[in-house]
Amino acid sequence: MATLQERKTHRRAILEALYGAVEANRPDVSGATLGDDLALPEADLAAACAYLAGEGLVAVEWTSHKTPARATLTHEGIRLMEAEEEERGG
Template identity: 75%
Template sequence: MTTLRERKTYRKAVLQSLYGAVERNRPEVSGATLRDELNLPDEDLSAACAYLAGEGLITVDWTSHKTPAMVSLTHEGIRFMEEEEESDAPPQGA
């Protein structure tokens, strides 16, 4: 069983990967690509995607095996990531 810290790390990694894909004009990412890029087991990727979809941050097309087939950020997910990016930026004039 994964720890809470690991689950949060996986969710953040999924969001960051999808946000990077949007910046490269790739609004959808296959679940296999995401799994390979993040080096996550199917169970952990599925759990992260299910959580983020429940929060309205991503949309997921699921396979018949309950693993992500295609994943994309929602408008709310993009806004969330933009807010994260702004909060991580150094103050102006620093």
Template identity: 70%
Template sequence: MTTLRERRTYRNAILRCLYGAVERNRPEVSGTALRDELQLPDDDLSAACAYLADEGLVAVDWTSHNTPATASLTHEGIRFMEEEDISGDSGPTA
């Protein structure tokens, strides 16, 4: 079972990865690339993306297997990243 701390860490990692993609002018990231880069199990990646989408920070296109096909930061997500420092585990409560 994933702990609250791990879930927060996963969400922060996804936000950092997507923000890095925006900075490189690649605003949309495939779910496979996210999973591979962050080395997250599909269930944890899906749960974290669903949470961030519910918070309005990311937009997700889902596969028929309920895993992210693509993910990108929303305008609100970009603003959040520019206002917050999520470099450590104390990052967002998102």
């Protein structure tokens, strides 16, 4: 079981990866790619995606095994990431 800090780190990494995909004109990312690129175990990836989906920040297509097949930022997710980028002076 991941610690609270690890769970927050996983969620942040997913948001940043999906935002990078949006910036590169790739509207969604496969769950396998997210897991591989971020080196996240399947259970941690699924838990983080479920949390972010519950917050309305990402949309997830789930496999029959309850793992993310594809994920994309929602409009709210993009707005959040853009606001954070502006705060950093980007």
